[in-house]
Amino acid sequence: QDSKPFVIITWDFLNATQNAWKQLSSGGSAVDAVESAGSTCERDQCDHTVGWGGSPDENGETTLDSMIMDGPTLNVGAVAGLRRVKDAISVARRVLENTDHSFLVGEMATEFAKQMGFKEESLDSEWSQKTHNDWKANKCQPNFWLNVMPDPKNSCGPYKQVKRDVPNTGKHLINRENHDTIGIVAMDRNGSLAVGTSTNGLRHAISGRVGDSPIPGAGAYVDQQVGGAAGTGDGDIMMRYLLTYQAVEFMRMGLAPQQAAEETLRRILKRAHRSHIAALVVADKNGQYGLKSYYFYIKLMGIVLQAPRVLTLSEASL
Ligand code: SD4
Numbered sequence: 333q334d335s336k337p338f339v340i341i342t343w344d345f346l347n348a349t350q351n352a353w354k355q356l357s358s359g360g361s362a363v364d365a366v367e368s369a370g371s372t373c374e375r376d377q378c379d380h381t382v383g384w385g386g387s388p389d390e391n392g393e394t395t396l397d398s399m400i401m402d403g404p405t406l407n408v409g410a411v412a413g414l415r416r417v418k419d420a421i422s423v424a425r426r427v428l429e430n431t432d433h434s435f436l437v438g439e440m441a442t443e444f445a446k447q448m449g450f451k452e453e454s455l456d457s458e459w460s461q462k463t464h465n466d467w468k469a470n471k472c473q474p475n476f477w478l479n480v481m482p483d484p485k486n487s488c489g490p491y492k493q494v495k496r497d498v499p500n501t502g503k504h505l506i507n508r509e510n511h512d513t514i515g516i517v518a519m520d521r522n523g524s525l526a527v528g529t530s531t532n533g534l535r536h537a538i539s540g541r542v543g544d545s546p547i548p549g550a551g552a553y554v555d556q557q558v559g560g561a562a563g564t565g566d567g568d569i570m571m572r573y574l575l576t577y578q579a580v581e582f583m584r585m586g587l588a589p590q591q592a593a594e595e596t597l598r599r600i601l602k603r604a605h606r607s608h609i610a611a612l613v614v615a616d617k618n619g620q621y622g623l624k625s626y627y628f629y630i631k632l633m634g635i636v637l638q639a640p641r642v643l644t645l646s647e648a649s650l
Pocket of ligand 1: 512513531534542543544545564566
């Protein structure tokens with residue numbers, strides 16, 4: 333018997349949802365739908381946080397992270413720090429389908445992509461170069477408004493970076509205005525589930541930094557027996573909690589997707605010293621879904637103040 337296909341993505345990248353839906357409604361697989369949503373955002377450079385020409389690192393280079401996971405087999409294909417190739421999620425799919433491996437990184441991922449026929453080209457854009465130059469001109473200070481106490485030592489130098497999540501430092505490295513990684517959960521007509529992510533990471537990060545997005549269990553996770561989840565937000569924090577694995581495990585224990593999303597994010601809230609951004613979309617194998625996000629939260633004298641950010645997800649289902 334046919335299942336009811338669906339696709340759910342983080343944020344309102346409607347083109348991405350529509351293209352994924354076209355795949356599903358014409359009989360494509362869940363993996364096709366995930367790739368299609370991710371590629372659409374890579375081409376559209378969604379919010380400058382997916383695809384080429386966004387989030388330059390501290391050297392001004394854009395690199396890409398992406399993954400696809402297949403629910404029935406639990407196979408993963410992922411790339412991180414992919415340089416000079418625009419089609420990160422399609423390369424991730426080649427890792428999934430054309431190799432026995434799961435995860436390729438950096439220059440070697442680029443070599444693999446080239447062998448698979450992908451074009452090598454610059455990932456710079458005017459926008460990324462301007463963002464980088466402005467940051468340099470501003471002495472490499474993050475411009476996030478919560479950074480109320482700029483650190484005089486935090487200037488462009490070999491060691492400007494500050495370890496975060498330390499209580500009371502008052503320092504933030506990353507501009508957090510834009511956390512709009514695309515995370516996707518899809519089910520096809522045969523009932524197969526797949527999940528995926530695509531991102532260009534965080535602006536001004538140390539070159540070589542990889543966030544949660546391409547890591548299975550962190551950026552996205554799926555198990556056909558239960559359901560899938562995908563996340564977006566501050567990957568340096570999120571990956572510590574394996575949020576998407578946890579959300580799937582909560583569903584395995586019987587929680588509904590919405591409860592699973594809330595329960596999972598509560599774990600960060602309990603432990604966080606400072607503000608973080610985190611958001612999850614979670615769906616079970618029956619097409620029920622839930623979502624939860626925190627834009628920021630701060631602990632003041634032991635009390636957690638939080639402001640939910642509206643996660644404007646888009647979805648399509650029968
Ligand atoms: C990362 N999770 O690299 C990603 C960031 C993100 O939109 O969500 N950006 O940490």
